[in-house]
Amino acid sequence: MTDLTDRVKQAAAAAEADSPPPVTDLAVTDTALHWLQSRQSYFTDALPRHVDQAHFMSVALSIMPALVKCTHESVHTAFLACARFGLEPDGRQAAVIPYGDKATFQPMYQGYIELMYRHPRVDSVHFGWVRERDQWDYTPTEPSPRDFFHKPRVDLTEDERGPVILAYAFAWIDGKRSQVIILNRAQAEQIRNKYSGAYKKAERNAKRDSAWHTDFDAMWAKSAIRRLVKVVPTSHELAELLKADDDADDTTTAPPVIRGTVIRNDDQADNADNRTTWPAAAEPGSGATADTDGGEQA
Template structure:
């Protein structure tokens, strides 16, 4: 009996009495808080959607995007989601994306979002985008009348890899039963657009972070640059003009907050700069499981 007591005493004393550290749960708690914040404002966002957008599906996509935005301020997420609602584009990474830059969530339209808005014009019958690969059959003769000026036949007998690398992006639209001019963009042209116009790319190069969209997904930006040029040949609309402006504003978000027409962002919600750190809004502090402390029901823009 004494031996048993000694073993019990030894097991509950000294170094053996130390409890293993609990796995961190802060990130999960913050994600849950962000999702709860969005769910409480579901009607606020769905009421801003155009009638043709499926509200339940939009909210499901928005909820799925919240995990990567857990470090962003509620005010910037609010602004970015309102931009998605304004244009009726889902933040699914195809029509639009909400990209975190430091603690600022930024609305960025993608090439499918541009196509979606072009489709909405009553005169536009269809919009097409595709890639030409090295071994595809294609021809472009600008002097020929439409539609004989352009021809592309993908090698369906080959896998995508066997077709070779992408060499061209192209886009065109059918308007009132006639095909528009074909917009063709090669990699070198896309690179020149990036170098000349993208402030986000220049900032990422200067800082050495290499985290702009041109760094992380060149092909997506190449495709968007091609479809954006199609804007010059399709019928214009107010929504499409606004989307172009919002896209340009988003590119400058590393040095200034995104500007969404009709939305005001306070000075406190602007992103930090390298020269000066400014206080920003954050998610309310979340109680750890089992602590017995209630969660703070913070509103967008509250200081933690």
């Protein structure tokens, strides 16, 4: 996805080349939206009971125009991953990001926190940023909770508080505070350089389009929260989210399999995986099947 600045640059470059800027194909977008709606039951059936189905589909439909150039299989798999974990693809709990023609599921740090809260022993989870002029102290030899202190400068604006110097996270478990996870920028960069396949690939191809390039702070925050996962009561669901997140970042592998969920994708029956014509599709259980020409057969 491109932001407003990028679109302005594209338009300016097109004008210099005496060619018109790219135009959104509304017909393709409308057909893609219909395609997603026709598969609604696949996603809503996978959602946990506490997640509002209508709101989930509304969020999914709102980002579909950005995914019209992605393969059907990758879009289906990415949204099914969101549904499986009960995370909305709103860019806060999770995101579905187009990398070329592949739609990729990527959990955000709020998504990890959401899954932590589902454990009955976890009372609360806290994430925060320490800025340069904030009051803070960390003395690991002190007993919890006296080992860590942070008081933001509420008398200053965010800019006046200075740049972010630390990300931190902790949880309250059975009435007791967990270990505090503290991550500075250099440590976040080390994690990025060592573990992120997407970052390395974006550096090699000079596209610089990985999440570490486009939203470093979000990935910094997620790195801190992922470390917190190691010190809170875990669950099978949280372990699966970590695995899916790692698989999505490893660009040398196939799209991740979301364990525990049956993935039915009518497009896999033919060679339609790489199409972007967004054919009509049968609703699960309707008795109709998608044909190879993109139409429906009763």
